[in-house]
Amino acid sequence: MNDNAMSIPHLIMSASTVVQLVMLLLTVGSILSWVVIFQRSIALRRAQKEYAQFEETFWSGVDLNELYRDIPADDPRHGAEHIFQAGFREFNRLMPKTRNTTTVLEGVQRSMRVAWSREEDRLTQHLVFLATVASASPYIGLFGTVWGIMGSFQSLSMTQQATLATVAPWIAEALIATAMGLFAAIPAVIFYNRLSNNASRLLGKYEDFAEEFHAILHRNLQGRDSASS
Numbered sequence: 001m002n003d004n005a006m007s008i009p010h011l012i013m014s015a016s017t018v019v020q021l022v023m024l025l026l027t028v029g030s031i032l033s034w035v036v037i038f039q040r041s042i043a044l045r046r047a048q049k050e051y052a053q054f055e056e057t058f059w060s061g062v063d064l065n066e067l068y069r070d071i072p073a074d075d076p077r078h079g080a081e082h083i084f085q086a087g088f089r090e091f092n093r094l095m096p097k098t099r100n101t102t103t104v105l106e107g108v109q110r111s112m113r114v115a116w117s118r119e120e121d122r123l124t125q126h127l128v129f130l131a132t133v134a135s136a137s138p139y140i141g142l143f144g145t146v147w148g149i150m151g152s153f154q155s156l157s158m159t160q161q162a163t164l165a166t167v168a169p170w171i172a173e174a175l176i177a178t179a180m181g182l183f184a185a186i187p188a189v190i191f192y193n194r195l196s197n198n199a200s201r202l203l204g205k206y207e208d209f210a211e212e213f214h215a216i217l218h219r220n221l222q223g224r225d226s227a228s229s
Helices: 007-012 015-060 063-071 079-094 101-123 128-158 162-226
Strands: none
Touching: 015 101, 015 162, 063 079, 063 101, 063 162, 079 101, 079 162, 101 162, 128 162
């Protein structure tokens, strides 16, 4: 048995069809998971930067009506800016229709909750795929391992003398399938936890912003009611 016969490329090319399909599936899953990892990392980094910029503008003392007018109505916004836009739009819509403070604030809160839910969907997009790769890849690799070991036993049953050369290729391709399963799963589970944590923290900041904005509107309405009475 020469060294070339035991090289990883040769073992992959000479593996059984089932094990090759397992390796192909794991390779595709790994590539797609890395695409998701880079795409989500960039998106979350951009979202954190946008939040910091908008928060600085919001708390700079700018007039809320002016801040709202500066946001183009036909330009979809994201993050805290989206939540502010949705809440203030509902505030302006309800104010001419009712003088009931509770009705106005409940409408604003509903609008911001819907906007927050959409932001949650946007920030956690494709993370389920990472979780699937992280949980399924080891088992897919294990299936390839079991198939390879079964092949080694079959090759042993067809030979009169058991030698390492007989079973080594089968065992080697089985171990490669296991390694590829781990190679796909480990980065997926690490980055799933990291990206999920980053998304949760950012969503928590959005929720805090919505509560603070709701409190500001509540104080403004209370001031209006006190002035009118």
